[in-house]
Amino acid sequence: MIDIRNVSKNYYNLKALDNVSITIPAGEVVGLLGPNGAGKTTLFKLIAGIINPDKGSIRPIHENWPSIGYKSDRLLLPNHLKIHQYLETVAGISNIHRSKIKYLTQQALAKVDLLESANKKIGTCSKGMRQRIGLAQVLIGNPQLLLLDEPSNGLDPEGQQDMLKRIQELHTAGKTIVMSSHQLHEITQACTYLIILNRGQIHYQNSMVNALTISPHALIETERPLVDPMLTTAIYALHPDVKIEGNKIYLQNEAMNLRRDILAMLLRSGYDVIHVEQKHITLAEIYAEAVR
């Protein structure tokens, strides 16, 4: 949908983004991960056209720019307006025909469960309601690209789950979404594409399926440390991706296929196996590796 090529952005002497290249695929939910100050909000503002890149280009893959709905990371809203007044103004700005403004506003309110609070002043709303108002304004006008900067920031666990559910529904409806979060489980659950930013650079990008299925590994744990040199040498000789640490044997990638042989060798040598675990890499491990 959008192609970002070699984009750099500086704020005076601070490099917010440094030679970043990303393609945002249509219909995907792109998760932006990174520590504070990694450049996530700058990237959102660049895509939204709020700021301009110092270098590089941001272009739509097809001819026309997609319509964009943007929710910033802060819960900034005009507090003096009622919820429905705010959304009706957004609808007016989105060029929705006057006759449809009320209907579409109510539809957006219904989607975020705020229909009954439509007449409430925004200034009196809780954080959770403000997040939902933010999401409702994004939905008005049916934009093709939704930019959600920390959509569940400040929400309680129930509110976070609720927000995730709504994002998943939007994905099912075919929307392209770019969202950021510090909650790894949110990104794992909601996103189909993963980008990890750190110090203004992209340290990792992959589809979520690929990211979480690569580097499978297994762990074999014995009841006592492996001190027999003959045995450890024999195990090491099987594959370079085998690692022994105390009473634990780690097998990575293709070395995983050797787990039966290793188990047989251990049992033959009189070691009791107390734990065998086979798993894929987690997002936490990918993140820790990327931002290290």
Next chain:
Amino acid sequence: MQRILTLTFYFVKNIFRSLTGIGLVLASLVFWAIFFNPGQKTPDAAYYMLVIGCFGAGMAFFVTLACASRANHAELYPWIIRLPSRVEYMTAVFCSSLIITAVLQLLVAILALFNGPQLTAVHLLEIPPVWASLAILGAVLSLHATDLVVSGWSRVYIFGLLAIVLFAQSIHNTTMRSMVVSLNRVASSQGWTSVNEALADYAIYLNDGDNVNIISRFFGLIFWPFKAIADGIVSGSFTPAQALAPAILLLYATILFMLAADFFASKDLTFTE
């Protein structure tokens, strides 16, 4: 058009429902009480037209600052990115400030009619172009003073240039001559012969200029429309040349608006949070 109208309506409502709005109405009433005190003798039509015209220009400047400050809030980022062009946003700010100014100007104008001048049909025809052109120019000039539009040093350049032009149109031959003579003395003390001779020639030229002040007349041309409007109003009728003055003010406003649009369209938006 609907987008601009929606934003304009929002800004107008926002100002009038705020403390700033009350302050602006109060300021207008104070202005009326000072300049059109019902207790004093009836002002003539020229006074009425000129004073309220100037009030409109000044008020447009302040109202635009207020509107632009309200438009410069981070809560409105989601709105501005929905517009196909950022200039629509700036246009809405400009339109809202003109609407608010027009309301305040009308308030003062109506109040000033109590025990005020008898306006003829000619006066009523002359008022709209004169007041509108002054208010529009005031509003556009003010856009360049706002954080919303300012880009880098643009505010310094625009108002610096205006200050230089204002200064240049007010200087007289005698002032210029004394400056040139002072420079001539410095050049002479430094031994810069060629500069010294050129300055001396220029001082003689200024001295023999039969009091014709070329510099001030040149820069004075820029401010001619203001003088023409004032002369036209005071004399009671506009000559064909003077009748063009409001149009020239609108031309200035158009140039300044295009410049503001260019700054605003290409700048990094840093709204206050």
